[in-house]
Amino acid sequence: MTTTKPGLSDYLELNKYRAINLMNISRMAAKHGPLNMHRDLKRYPWIWDLLQVNSLLKRLVEGRSGNYRTSVAMVLGGVVEGVIELLEGIFYRSDRLILHEDLLPPEIFRAMGLQPWVPELLGILLPMLVPDTMQKYLDAAESEGVPPDICSLPRATIGMALKNAFPEALAIVSSNMPCDGGMSSYTIIARQMKKPAYWVDIPFDFKNERALDYFAGELKDMIAWLEKNTPGRIDWDRLKDICEKRNAMAELELDIWDMIRHRPAPMAAEAIWMSHLWFFNINPGYDTSIKLFTDLKALTQKNLEANVSAVPHEKYRALLWNPPTLHYIDLMNWAERTYGVSVILDSMSFNRQPFIDTSTPDSMLKSLGNIIMQGPMSRHTRGPAEANYFPDIFHMVKHFDLDMVWVAGHIGCKNTQAMSGVLREKCRDSGVPLLVIDYDLMDSRITPKEGIQEQVGNFMENIMKAKRLD
Amino acid sequence: MDTDKWFSKILDEPLNELVQKSMDEGQIPIGYSCSYVPDVMLSVDGLFPVRMRATGIAGTEIADNYLSSVICSYTRSLLEFALDGRYDFLRGWVFAASCDHLRRLYDNLEYLKRPGFSRILDVPHKTGNAAISWYTDELKLFAKALTDNFGVDLSAEALAKAIREHNAFNAILREIGEYRCGDKPVMTGTQYHRIVVAASASPKKPLLPILEKILDDLPKRDPLPAYRARLLLVGGHLDDPGYIGIIESQGGLVVGDRLCTGSYPGLQPIPETRDPIEVLAKHYLTKTSCPRMMEAFRERAEDIVTLARDCRADGVVIQILKFCDTWGVEAAAFVSFIREAGIPVLRLERDYRLGSEGQLRTRIQAFIESMGK
Numbered sequence: 157m158t159t160t161k162p163g164l165s166d167y168l169e170l171n172k173y174r175a176i177n178l179m180n181i182s183r184m185a186a187k188h189g190p191l192n193m194h195r196d197l198k199r200y201p202w203i204w205d206l207l208q209v210n211s212l213l214k215r216l217v218e219g220r221s222g223n224y225r226t227s228v229a230m231v232l233g234g235v236v237e238g239v240i241e242l243l244e245g246i247f248y249r250s251d252r253l254i255l256h257e258d259l260l261p262p263e264i265f266r267a268m269g270l271q272p273w274v275p276e277l278l279g280i281l282l283p284m285l286v287p288d289t290m291q292k293y294l295d296a297a298e299s300e301g302v303p304p305d306i307c308s309l310p311r312a313t314i315g316m317a318l319k320n321a322f323p324e325a326l327a328i329v330s331s332n333m334p335c336d337g338g339m340s341s342y343t344i345i346a347r348q349m350k351k352p353a354y355w356v357d358i359p360f361d362f363k364n365e366r367a368l369d370y371f372a373g374e375l376k377d378m379i380a381w382l383e384k385n386t387p388g389r390i391d392w393d394r395l396k397d398i399c400e401k402r403n404a405m406a407e408l409e410l411d412i413w414d415m416i417r418h419r420p421a422p423m424a425a426e427a428i429w430m431s432h433l434w435f436f437n438i439n440p441g442y443d444t445s446i447k448l449f450t451d452l453k454a455l456t457q458k459n460l461e462a463n464v465s466a467v468p469h470e471k472y473r474a475l476l477w478n479p480p481t482l483h484y485i486d487l488m489n490w491a492e493r494t495y496g497v498s499v500i501l502d503s504m505s506f507n508r509q510p511f512i513d514t515s516t517p518d519s520m521l522k523s524l525g526n527i528i529m530q531g532p533m534s535r536h537t538r539g540p541a542e543a544n545y546f547p548d549i550f551h552m553v554k555h556f557d558l559d560m561v562w563v564a565g566h567i568g569c570k571n572t573q574a575m576s577g578v579l580r581e582k583c584r585d586s587g588v589p590l591l592v593i594d595y596d597l598m599d600s601r602i603t604p605k606e607g608i609q610e611q612v613g614n615f616m617e618n619i620m621k622a623k624r625l626d
Numbered sequence: 627m628d629t630d631k632w633f634s635k636i637l638d639e640p641l642n643e644l645v646q647k648s649m650d651e652g653q654i655p656i657g658y659s660c661s662y663v664p665d666v667m668l669s670v671d672g673l674f675p676v677r678m679r680a681t682g683i684a685g686t687e688i689a690d691n692y693l694s695s696v697i698c699s700y701t702r703s704l705l706e707f708a709l710d711g712r713y714d715f716l717r718g719w720v721f722a723a724s725c726d727h728l729r730r731l732y733d734n735l736e737y738l739k740r741p742g743f744s745r746i747l748d749v750p751h752k753t754g755n756a757a758i759s760w761y762t763d764e765l766k767l768f769a770k771a772l773t774d775n776f777g778v779d780l781s782a783e784a785l786a787k788a789i790r791e792h793n794a795f796n797a798i799l800r801e802i803g804e805y806r807c808g809d810k811p812v813m814t815g816t817q818y819h820r821i822v823v824a825a826s827a828s829p830k831k832p833l834l835p836i837l838e839k840i841l842d843d844l845p846k847r848d849p850l851p852a853y854r855a856r857l858l859l860v861g862g863h864l865d866d867p868g869y870i871g872i873i874e875s876q877g878g879l880v881v882g883d884r885l886c887t888g889s890y891p892g893l894q895p896i897p898e899t900r901d902p903i904e905v906l907a908k909h910y911l912t913k914t915s916c917p918r919m920m921e922a923f924r925e926r927a928e929d930i931v932t933l934a935r936d937c938r939a940d941g942v943v944i945q946i947l948k949f950c951d952t953w954g955v956e957a958a959a960f961v962s963f964i965r966e967a968g969i970p971v972l973r974l975e976r977d978y979r980l981g982s983e984g985q986l987r988t989r990i991q992a993f994i995e996s997m998g999k
Contacts, residue, residue, distance in 0.1 A: 300958055303954040339920065340952050343959055541730075541733035571730060574692075574734065576694060577691050577734070
């Protein structure tokens with residue numbers, strides 16, 4: 157096995173991406189002007205947290221080298237560009253701004269000429285940058301009577317709405333995804349923001365033509381509602397263009413997934429999960445997204461051809477089930493360096509319906525509907541678990557030659573918590589080692605990073621009989 | 627017959643004397659767990675519905691291992707009872723995919739203990755035409771499954787008959803309920819809730835004459851002794867009349883309810899038509915209005931305010947099961963809405979199993995005092 161250690165070129169690469177990030181941020185600030193920037197920093201204090209991106213970059217690339225390090229830095233750099241585009245949407249296109257729940261298809265909103273903003277986005281990004289920053293929003297929601305046992309993502313999102321942290325929008329679009337907490341949170345968000353709201357309904361049992369027709373109908377009704385309540389108008393040619401580009405992204409991603417089946421994996425962790433999470437959910441169908449996946453594929457290919465392991469000394473290959481540990485996002489990096497664990501793939505990226513049939517408007521809506529229903533979070537929180545939840549886990553273990561399953565057991569994710577007992581038995585029967593990490597997605601007061609490390613360490617040393625590498 | 631004692635006994639066990647008698651007569655009991663399940667479809671000749679409860683549950687140790695301790699205690703209690711064999715008399719059960727907790731309960735039961743007939747209904751989260759059409763198809767498939775499994779008749783005529791009987795039965799229950807909310811109530815909320823819960827946990831046919839007798843006797847009863855405040859009780863699943871008993875022991879008479887397991891909106895009549903399945907789909911989708919239904923917060927909140935005014939309640943008590951996401955979030959919004967309407971409101975969290983009685987008494991006392999009563 158060939159491995160690499162950070163060298164001079166790696167440090168130069170890090171500094172290159174630091175400089176690019178700073179340059180992009182400075183360009184945005186200069187374009188906006190000092191007075192406007194000052195006003196918006198006061199209006200949206202969370203922008204200060206976003207400015208910590210280079211500190212996150214440093215944490216994520218620590219100990220990583222070569223094409224893996226470059227890929228992680230490149231993905232994060234792409235996220236920075238995407239965030240800047242969203243911020244500029246607030247600054248300059250507020251007359252077309254809508255808020256939408258995070259699993260609804262941005263492809264449609266973009267094709268309508270609308271400027272989408274995902275309320276949950278900050279709850280996902282900010283704790284990665286500043287681990288304890290969401291606590292004030294969680295507390296605000298609780299003070300308003302929202303129970304503390306509701307998943308902290310919708311709870312923090314409610315808190316942000318209560319603290320007036322979101323931009324003014326024309327309208328709000330939500331759905332019953334991915335869970336009851338998420339669905340219910342929009343009752344309070346819409347009430348607080350006093351904006352017209354529309355909800356899209358996704359069936360429970362989605363693997364049939366009837367469900368597909370129903371959901372495509374829901375998307376059609378959503379478009380009609382948005383046309384009535386916003387200046388947005390659907391442009392089917394534009395949607396086709398976006399969908400075709402998304403298809404190109406999906407092809408590239410599948411090629412990468414094929415390569416990471418190889419042992420040792422030529423790419424891992426953020427290069428896989430963060431690229432999917434951001435670019436397929438926020439920037440699908442962008443030319444820049446295609447370029448990013450093209451570059452990612454090329455770097456993965458290079459490692460594969462040279463038999464370079466992304467994770468030096470890859471000893472174990474893990475599946476991460478559930479969203480990554482947001483307030484301790486460098487867990488994967490730490491596990492790589494401490495035990496040689498390579499997190500190959502995760503439930504937030506894995507999906508079974510990547511392509512869109514762009515032949516007609518109806519086929520596009522049906523395909524987009526299918527992508528959502530068959531996609532991460534949605535697929536695993538509905539439909540009988542025997543048909544979706546467990547088969548996906550064991551398929552991924554087999555297909556990607558994984559040694560263990562890590563469930564990021566976010567205390568607020570009742571859908572996952574309620575399946576852990578059966579999963580434990582099924583893993584035991586299949587001989588697949590299972591770790592359920594007890595923690596909260598974004599509230600480090602529940603389990604601090606040391607507590608997460610201890611759980612992983614105990615599992616690795618007692619169950620996997622691993623020896624620490626440090 | 628001491629009806630209070632008799633109803634308490636009926637509620638003591640899922641397999642009560644009425645259930646046993648009907649089973650002895652060849653009727654088939656089918657369990658269900660949510661108001662979105664059209665229980666009237668389980669009331670055709672040959673079947674009878676039993677709303678699943680876990681009365682008197684002592685603990686949920688085994689269920690916690692599977693469902694975890696952060697899932698609503700009602701679903702955990704049902705799983706514990708199922709694993710304990712307490713529902714073994716049921717020939718099948720029907721769930722609704724109404725919330726994450728019930729969906730996951732169904733998933734666990736499918737793995738751990740599956741009866742001969744098991745189904746989960748895919749209930750939309752909206753009430754528009756597309757949703758009603760979806761649920762109509764869902765109920766048609768459900769009807770076919772029941773017919774195929776049990777050989778029962780779910781034709782339009784059979785369903786129309788079941789609806790007529792269901793409406794007649796519920797009309798009596800509603801009429802009895804009038805006696806707890808008049809100017810001089812003769813019946814407590816606890817007594818009434820005992821009857822309503824027993825009616826959902828037992829076959830209706832043998833219960834009917836008993837209800838008719840109660841209705842005949844009620845006008846002869848003396849008014850209740852003085853109470854301090856009239857209360858409307860709001861929330862999801864509550865099948866333990868003892869909870870209301872504690873509230874009433876502090877002088878707060880529960881004169882109305884808006885509960886999944888209560889009188890409103892559950893006892894509203896079903897329109898009687900020639901095409902019952904579509905009517906059933908529309909009725910069950912629109913009448914229950916659980917917070918799991920999107921887009922209808924305002925209607926639900928206004929409904930509570932109207933109900934409070936109709937029954938001349940001095941205040942509203944919202945009680946929710948801990949860990950219930952939909953009621954948990956929406957109750958926060960209800961509180962401000964009801965307050966804005968000028969009605970005092972108290973929000974309480976509880977476990978399925980009755981506990982923390984002292985704390986509940988204190989909260990109710992303080993609430994009644996805060997209203998100056």
